[in-house]
Amino acid sequence: MLILLLGSYLIFGFILPSFANLAKLPSPQLIVLQNENQIIQNLKSKTQNPKSNNSLIENSIEEGKRLYDVGRFAEAVIVLQQAVQEDKQQGKIQKQAATLANLSLAYQQTGNWKEAKQAINESLQLQELNNPSKNQKLLAQTLMIQGKLFLSTGESENSLKSWQQAEKLFVEVKEPNSRITAKINQTQALQILGFYRSAIKILQEVNATLKTQPDSIQKVVSLRSLGEAQQIVGDLKKSNIALQESLEIAQRLQNLDEISASLLSLGNHALICDRTTEALTYYKQTFQFAPSPLIKLQAHLNQLSLLRERKTDTTTIISEIQTLLQQISPSRSSIYAQINFAVNLVKMGISSPSPIDILTTAIQQAESIDDIQAQAYGWGELGKISELAGKFPQAQKLTEKAIVLLQGTNTPEITYQLQWQLGRLQKAQGDIKSAIASYDIAIDALQALRSDLVAINRDVQFSFRESVEPVYRESVALLLQNPELRDKNGQADVKILDKARQSIEALQLTELDNFFREACLQGQKVILDRVVDRDNPTSAILYPIILADTIQIIVKLPNQSLKLYTSQIEESKVEQTVAKLRQDLSNPSAIQDLKMRSQQVYTWLIKPMEADLAKNQVDTLVFVLDGVLRNLPMSVLYDGKEYLIEKYALSLSPGLQLLNPKPIVTQNLKALTAGLTQPPKNFPNFAPLHGIESEFKLITKAGINTTSLLNEEFTSTALERKIKEKPFNIVHLATHGQFSSRIDDTYILAADGKINVRKFDNLLRDRDEARSEALQLLVLSACQTAEGDKRAVLGLAGIAIRAGARSTIASLWQIDDESTAMFVGSFYNELKKGISKAKALQHAQLKLLNHVNYRSPSYWSAYVLIGNWL
Incomplete structure (x- = not known):
């Protein structure tokens, strides 16, 4: 049975600076039956000799495929339409169904989405009517094309279902390569829906299968998809490896489409890693190699954003973007590209080309393909332009129009931004009550994003302080600074205060989710x-x-x-x-x-x-x-x-408690102590810690039952093994470490290198927290916050949470060895007396404060207690 086979050329999307949830659209890969010269000769023959039309119609499916293969989509549509009619007249149901599926694919390339939907639905109906002799392979291939259509028009959940059904059918008909393609496509839908870790798991399985096979497009696409997903969840090193390997295979295959797509992904990776010069180089290479106008456009838009930030001349690139936009048929990607372009022009203060005209065109195209989300993005950005111009009533009407479009849809990633925008506009016009209601909806949508894991969509993730944090703060400001919400004595209502406090706690929790790139703390708060x-x-x-x-x-x-x-x-x-x-x-x-x-x-x-x-x-x-x-x-x-x-x-407290606070049981304190007097050789910037042995002796002298790992004994595997062997309730780590707002830069040092905050799950949380030997206390006595990082303590909170410890004591900066040993010994002595951890810490700090050599706050104030203070 002849049908166009859908491959999986998966394109990494450009970065939308505002509204963003960009589909990574597959573009079809077709079987080439004849080369382009043969096609041209056939077309010439058709033009010069009308009598040959009948013979051409007889081979119309073949002809349609050939035309499609060289990008002559409009001509392919005409030929395939003729083929559908001929198949219908001859009663060839399966052939007609296959031709309709091919026709749908051709319609998609010309941007005729309604016709594409009609063709694919007719194909599936024919196959259902012909159920007794259903061709499972044909049905699977048709579902693949339907999945592409759904993804291109914003129906990500439906695209996932189509590709899942296709995968099952490919298993039944024993088509392993096609099954892999279906699985790769599924991961694109999963990522758009926010389920990145599910996508990564599937892609790792696919890559394991493909590893022993020869170089192929599937290998390139699978590795690139894996690298992009790993990048989004913050595993940047693994991401770079996968993307580089994807590029290398594409280069060996000499496939320009795949080379350019991988270069674009590497440019986005470099940008996220703050290597802007490298990112610009990749974007320029992408533009040079890409046969696809869409990939050229995406590379240029990312380049434009960088040039704008560098305040470099952008006249040429703006002109080239305009030209490219005229070459691309309407689709979600092209519409988002126009919105992206318009937003960049607004930020640069450029009025020609007109951002309003560009957005208007984008909205019209979104309407033509029935893409509700893209329409909402467009209207929302028009509203933002009016807001910036101080035209608040007009901005509110445009924003409300976008919100009405989304009614009945599950799109919290758009809803929160539109409701936030509406709240700002209502506040600017003095309608505080309505503004508070809009902010409430925005915050509820953000909370929904957490639970659905869409919060780690990279556009939210990498602009947290610009596009997430202000929503919470502005909401709280409305609640606490509004005189209408205060009593006669000027005191805010208790319910309002509790609501404001919950909003700030939600912000803290969302920030931690953003740090970990996963909603890992859901439902664990206690009052x-x-x-x-x-x-x-x-x-x-x-x-x-x-x-x-x-x-x-x-x-x-x-x-x-x-x-x-x-x-x-x-x-x-x-x-x-x-x-x-x-x-x-x-x-x-x-x-x-x-x-x-x-x-x-x-x-x-x-x-x-x-x-x-x-x-x-x-x-x-x-x-x-x-x-x-x-x-x-x-x-x-x-x-x-x-x-x-x-x-x-x-x-x-980070605003929540993971475990019900209870006092530590002092009669049976067992500590695992681990430390390095000398940092590993590849960390020359860290000084020796000569006082560690003295520190450990003072812990034992305080009456704590200790097991020690010192110097070369202290490896990550040894630490994990010891924790599993014995029920320690204290883990005391005397080693260099760093807290940072970047998860990759938050770690402690062991003899075998860094133990990143992610690894604390494996090292310290493998225990039943309901048992008495649950980890009561984690002490990090020689760590420090990253220099110049205003949010570095986020990494300390991250380590405390990742460890699963009920309490964590850590130093915010490294201090003198002797004073550290004195502090540690005093703290454990006080803890053994049965007082609270907070008071034990206080007494240990006061001992330093009252010591003639350590009165300066730089010695005693470095230590903080996080979590359970009892």
């Missing part, structure tokens, strides 16, 4: 208020929230409703003060500057509630810190006479 009211009624929880012109501090006092305290201070001033204070902490001689700045922060955060804390006899403060405050140890805050650590035990 901290209960711990304060019932288990530890001398503690208070503080939620300082940094807004544009204030710090709003929500406080939970024992057995009382939430309260709100406000400090009038601009966000930029907070960031500058905290940054300078953090610098002071690394300089023991800068004590006067340090006290001045730390007193300033104390005035913002603690002074407004001093009386209430004293009245409720609070002795422990638990901070859920926000923004730049997370890089600052709260112990160093200064009231003019005393540091905060002299008045309170302190702890940090």
Whole structure:
């Protein structure tokens, strides 16, 4: 049976700077029966000798395939239409069904989506009517074409179903290569739907199968797809290996389509890794090699974004993009390309070509292919242009039009941005009540993205601070700064405070998901208020929230409703003060500057509630810190006479608890200690840690039952083995490490190299957390935050969570060996007395503070406790 076989030329999409969920569209690979010269001769013969038309019609399927193969799609449509009529007249049902499927594919290439849908549906209906003699292979191939159509028109779930059905049929008819193609195509739909890890698992299986086979297009596509999926979940090293291998095979095959597609993917990879010069080179090479106008366009659009950021002349590339857009038939990819182009022009302040005209054309084309999502993107961007121009009523109408289009669709990745935009517009026009409602919908959509794993769509992932974080902050600002939501005394309603606090906690949780590139903490929150009211009624929880012109501090006092305290201070001033204070902490001689700045922060955060804390006899403060405050140890805050650590035990929480807090059982403390006095040879920037042996001896002297791995004994495999062998409830790691907002740069050192934060799942979480020997405490005594990284403590929270430890103590910067040993010994001595971890930490820090050599905060304030403070 003759049918056009759909291959899987999978194209990595350009980066949309705003609305984004770009399909990676397959383009068909067809069997070549004759070369192009033969086709041309046939066409000449047809033109010069009309009498030969009958013989050509007899071979119309063959002719249609040949025309299609050389990109003459409109002519292929005409020939295949003739073939359908002939098959119908002759009653050849299966042949007619095959020709209709081919016709659908040709229609797709010309952008005639309604006709393509009609043709494929007629093909499937014919095959169903002819059920007793159904050709399973024909049906599978037809489903492959249907899957491509669904993906091209935005119906990703349906495309996945079509390709899954096709795969089953290919198994039945024993077509292993076609089955692999179906599986590869499925992974593209899975990635568009956000299920990247499921896609990676399938692609790894496919690549294992293809590894021993000769070079092929399937190999190229499968490796490229794997590399792209690994890139999205943050496994950048493996991603680069897969993409390079994909390029090498494509080059050996001398296939320009695949070479250009792999070059484009490598350019996107370099861009994500901040290697912009390398990215530009790849994009230029892509444009040079690509036969496909669409790939040329995608490369140029990415190049345009980079040139815009570099403020380089873009006149030539803009002109070339305009030309390319005229060469491409309407599809989701081409429509998104136009939206991308228009957004870039707006950001560059260019009015000719007109971004509005480009968006209008994109919307019209989206309507012609019935792509609701693409229409919504277009209307949303038109609304944004009006918003930037200050035309708020017009912007609101356009935005609402986009929102109405999406009613009844499951598109949270678009909905949250449109509702956020609507909320901004309503706020600008003074409609605060409606704005709050719109922000609520936007946040609900973001939460849906988490649970569906679409949150790791790379456009959300790599612009988190621009396109996700502001939604939460602006929502909280509306709640806390709106006088209509306050009582007669100016105090915000308790329900409003709780809602604001939950929004900030949701932001913290979403940020951690973004760090891990997976929604790994879903459904594990417990309410901290209960711990304060019932288990530890001398503690208070503080939620300082940094807004544009204030710090709003929500406080939970024992057995009382939430309260709100406000400090009038601009966000930029907070960031500058905290940054300078953090610098002071690394300089023991800068004590006067340090006290001045730390007193300033104390005035913002603690002074407004001093009386209430004293009245409720609070002795422990638990901070859920926000923004730049997370890089600052709260112990160093200064009231003019005393540091905060002299008045309170302190702890940090990432806004949630993974395990129900319980005091540590001091009678049976068993610790695994592991450390390196000398860093591995390939890490020359780290200094020796000569005090580790002394540190370990002091832990044992404190009465802790210890097992040690020292120097060459301390490898990642040895650590994992020891943890599995014995039920340790403490793991104490005395080794260099780094916390960063980038997951690849968050690690500790073992003798065999880095133990990345991802590996902590394997090393430390292989235990039943309900048993008494669950990991109670993880101590990281010689780590530091990445220099210049404002969000580096995110990596510390990541390590704490990945370890599954109920509590984590870590240093924010590396300090003197002797003071570290003194601190560690004192901490474990205090812990053995049965007091809380927070108080044990406080007493150990006070011992350093009161020591003649270590009074400077740079020695004792580096240590923080995260998690369970009991």
